[in-house]
Amino acid sequence: MSFPENFLWGGATAANQIEGGYLEGGKGLSIQDVLPHGLKTPPTAGPTPDNLKQVAIDFYHRYPEDIKLFAEMGFKVFRFSIAWSRIFPNGDETEPNEEGLQFYDNVLTELEKYGIEPLVTLSHYETPLHLARQYGGWRNRELIGFFERYARTVMERYRGRVKYWLTFNEINSILHAPFLNGGIEGNPSEQERYQAIHHELVASGSVTQIAHEIDPDNKVGCMILAIPRYPLTPHPNDIRKTQEATQRDLAFGDVHVRGQYPGYLKRYLRDKGIELEITAGDVEKLQHTVDFVSFSYYLSVCEGDGEASGGELMGGVRNPYLETSEWGWQIDPGGLRYILNELWDRWQKPLFIVENGLGARDENLEDDYRIAYHRAHLQAVREALADGVDLIGYTSWGCIDLVSASTAEMSKRYGFIHVDRDDDGTGTLQRSRKKSFYWYRDVIASNGEVL
Ligand code: BG6
Secondary structure (H helix, E strand, C coil), rough: CCCCCEEEEEECHHHHCCCCCHHHCCCCEEHHHHCCCCCCCCCCCCCCCHHHHHHHHHHHHHHHHHHHHHHCCCCEEEEECHHHHHHCCCCCCCCCCHHHHHHHHHHCCCCHHHCCCCEEEEEECEHHHHHHHHCCCCHHHHHHHHHHHHHHHHHCCCCCCCCEEEEEEHHCCCCCHHHHHCCCCCCCCCHHHHHHHHHHHHHHHHHHHHHHCCCCCCCCEEEEEEEEEEEECCCHHHHHHHHHHHHHHHHHHHHHHHHHHHHHHHHHHHHHHCCCCCHHHHHHHHHCCCEEEEEEEECEEHHHHHCCCCCCCCCCCCCCCCEEEECEEECCCHHHHHHHHHHHHHHHCCCCEEEECCCCCCCCCCHHHHHHHHHHHHHHHHHHCCCCEEEEEEECCCEECCCCCCCCCCCCCCCCCCCCCCCCCCCCCCCCHHHHHHHHHHHCCCCCEEE
């Protein structure tokens, strides 16, 4: 079984991790401007000069060169996010910032030159800071309206030019990283986290409706952090723990796909004494379900009584059978076949792998370990296709080196393209092709026959 014809091969990024130009073109601050060290330290009061994301890899000025390199690899699709704060600098304005809109017009024009399909994330961990600090982030119902206005603005502006949209990046991470995902500071209660996620789900449903109204050809996907969880032992307690944790991961996907809260989540909320404010309007908006399901995949974890996994966000314990990346993430290509089958069986919606990759320290451009990682994962994808999974495409994460989300480092590199920039902010920003660049180019050229 091979990859389908028209399979969308490409790469993925997010505005705050590549663009830089953090105050250029009328852009406002986002929560990333107060996270100079990722998840390692609490948000700062305002921007600080040690934040690598202020310049990132300067995509804001270098996008023509970068897109040309993507085209050289044969990309069919490029995933990027629109920085909400470029379009509505504070998030609550009534009129958009024309210069911000123009920037993405230019990016789209460049992609069109090479016939590369855009895949646009509307909210990728970059809520406008003003909405976080003045409104309390997604805890506040008012954000639904601001997000609707923002989405309508960009969907009208780029009508006919962008077809694939994602609403919230890794929506399920809000339970573990409320500031990054939801712009909620401090240590919100579970009640607040679930209310915030409810607002995001309603906003997502509403924006799906808006997208279809604006252009019936629009395809809207949700985006979940996919993480296979295996029982550490066959003990029934581990089995149950695994099921519960998996349900926690997939609950919001269930809402996105089925348009209502699953029974197990209602029970969980009831048991915890959490009462959500859900209006009749919310119930209606939730019914606008997604066209496809996209997800990120990096690692798997076990559930049971063991040593904490290095999986950063999502908990779980270490799997004794797997190797670990330099950042403690457990590498599990078979987990990708497993999760593709699980998600397809559960939802019967086309799937899209929109992130997958290896963060590693590169000593030089000979990144054989990165090739090995992608090769093994794509072999697993091929198996899943043979299992009958419906898959739209694969965008490798950080197709060009960028600033890491969890640690805000440059040295955690994912790219097929090297960017000369170091953790201390030094470097020429020059781009160079790694060995993996040529490998991925050949994979795409052969539509996955040559891995
Ligand atoms: C995903 C995010 O969680 O993982 C990306 O959507 C992020 O923004 C990626 O960069 C890899 O994580 P990290 O922390 O290695 O950058």
